[in-house]
Amino acid sequence: MTAIPTITPCPIxxxxxGTRSERDSMGQIEVPANKYWGAQTQRSLVHFSIGTDRMPLPLYHAYGIVKKAAALVNAAEGRMPEWKADLIARVADEVTEGKLDDHFPLFVWQTGSGTQTNMNVNEVIANRAIQLxxxxxxxxxxxxxxxDVNMxxxxxxxxxxxxxxxxxxxIEDRLIPSVEKLIETLRSKADEWMDVVKIxxxxxxxxxxxxxxQEWSGWASLLEDALKNLRHAREALFELAAGGTAVGTGLNAPAGFSKAIAAKIAALTGRPFKTAPNKFAALSGLDAMVRASAGLRGLAxxxxKIANDMRWLASGPRCGLGELLLPENEPGSSIMPGKVNPTQCEAMVMIATQVLGNDNTVAVAASQGQLDLNVMRPVILANxxxxxxxxxxGCHNFRVFSVEGTSLxxxxxxxxxxxxxxxxxALSPAIGYDKAAEIAHIAIEHDLSLREAALKSGYLDGETFDRLVNPLDMVGKGVGGA
Incomplete structure (x- = not known):
């Protein structure tokens, strides 16, 4: 086709x-006639129909950004006609917007380089562009x-x-805002209850x-520190492997392509992406993903801890600690009428343990970067x-359905x-550790109040005890304890 084709808007x-015949370097194969994918996608579906774990759709949305950036860079530098680049970019936008999600069917368990997922994107973009x-x-x-699409x-x-x-x-658009709102709620509760003394x-x-x-401020600070570490860990993700091609040498990618495509991706996303300084490291290792996963583990x-602390403190209602009153969201038992459980806390504990397991998988998979390529990428990405x-x-639901409605x-x-x-x-500075310990034992052994035990010991009178043992004086000031 030599003339510039006319784009005819048509619905997705x-x-x-039935089926249609598609081809790749291995020959012909039948694919569903109502799908945009081609031969390599179909071969993957045949050979890797393992479990129910599909490649996450957000990956394809990001792939749309990468393909659009590549096409625009190729056109800007004269390697591709502008009409082709514009057509590819148009369809890539549909990919990024999730409009073609039904055409990305592949499983996580596939070639470790992600080749079949890349070709799935290439085939879908090409066939949708041909249709247009x-x-x-x-x-x-x-x-x-x-x-064209993979140029x-x-x-x-x-x-x-x-x-x-x-x-x-x-991380930036979904996770961080959710964690920040949870921290804000914990801080608000901490401020509200800063003068409520507890044991x-x-x-x-x-x-x-x-x-x-003070206790709740500790929880908020733990999350703030974890979020700070996650923000730091994500910085390595700004370095992109694009331009390294097969083994890091950049074969078949023209000079300057790596910097140009990174700059274009940065422009399209509004994030400071840049080309990785060493493409051999970028292809053979996945340390940036390891650090990101470790940041997620650090948040979990x-x-x-917070979820477990809350369900301990809410245990009861009559035979547990019972200090916190959690919102009652749903019946807790099919056999015990009236029982209500700390379900949001339980869900958060399960989420956290799953994240710890996911991180272990990421670490082990990332260690398998033999020679010039790590071929465990799909499982790392999926986890x-x-x-x-x-x-x-989990942070959203924990905040909305538990933390916000918790009372004392x-x-x-x-x-x-x-x-x-x-x-x-509080008595130790006045009468010494040993005498104070003796008073404690008297109270426990004879089931007396501490005041009664102190008077029974004869070491101090009631007026002195009341002056020394004031719980509010024992908690320090604010969150610093000083």
Missing amino acids: GIQAE VGGEIGSQKPIHPND GQSSNDSFPTAMHVVTLLE GRTHLQDAVPLTVG VPLL CLHSIRILAD NRDKLAHYVNGSVMLVT
């Missing part, structure tokens, strides 16, 4: 039944999946490029008092995106404070 979809100019779908004319690229550099783009976008617990045993607000750890998604959704059982808090023997710690 192919109105056809009135050509014969499957003919590979006037848009060829390899020669200047290899699966070995385009897949890790798409990995970095999607992981970065999912502390160490080793799951009574300890000296603190305030509810405090979330697990990272899975962690991001469940952390983001103030009577129970006061009961524990007034009955605690560990307030005896």
Whole structure:
């Protein structure tokens, strides 16, 4: 086709039944006539129909950005006619917008380089582009999946490029805002309850008092530190492998392509993506993904602690600690009427443990970068995106359905404070550790209040005890404890 074809706007979809014949370097194969994918996608579906784990759709959306950037760079530098680049870019936008999601069917368990996923994208873009100019779908004319859509690229550099783009976008657009809102809610609760004294617990045993607000401020600070580390970890994702092609040498990619495509991706996303300084490292290792996954693990750890702490403190309602009153979202038992469980906390604990497992998978898979290519990319990408998604959704639900509606059982808090023997710690500076310990043992052995035990010991009178043992004086000031 020598003349510039006319684009005829047509709705997405192919109105056809049965199959059509598509070809690749291995020959002909029948594909569903109503799908845009081609031969290599179909071969993957035949050979890798393993489980139900599909390649995450956000990866394809990011791949649309990569393919658009490549086409525009190729056209700008005269390697591709502008009309082809514009056509590819138009369809790539449809990919990024999720309009072609039904045509990306591949499983996670496929070639470790992600070649079949890359070709799935190439084939879908090519056939949809052919449809837009009135050509014969499957003919590979006037848009060829390899020669045009994949120009200047290899699966070995385009897949890790798409990995970095999607992981970065999912962390920044989905996860971070969700965590920030949870931190804000924890901080608000901490400020509200900063003067409410409660008994502390160490080793799951009574300890000296603190305030509810101080305890909650600790939770918020743990998440803030984890989020800071995640932000730092994500910075390595800005470096892109594009331009390294098959083994890092850049064969079949023209000079300057790596910097140009990174700059174009940066412009399309509004993020400071740049070309990786060493493409051999970018292809043979996946350390940036390892660091990102470690950042996700670092977020899961405090979330697990907070959720477990909340369900401990809410245990009861009559035979547990019962300090916190959690929102009642749904019945908790099919056999025990009236039972309500801390389900959002339980869900968060499960999410956190799943993320820890995902991170272990990522670390092991990333260690398998033998020679010049890591071929464990799909499982690394799938686990990272899975962690991001469940952390983001989990933080949202945990905040909305649990943390925001949590209130205090103030009577129970006061009961524990007034009955605690560990307030005896305030007596040590005045009468010494040994005498204070003796008072504590008297209280425990004879089931006395601490005040009664102190008077029974004869070491101090009631007025002195009341002056020394004031729980509010024992909690320090604010969050610093000083």
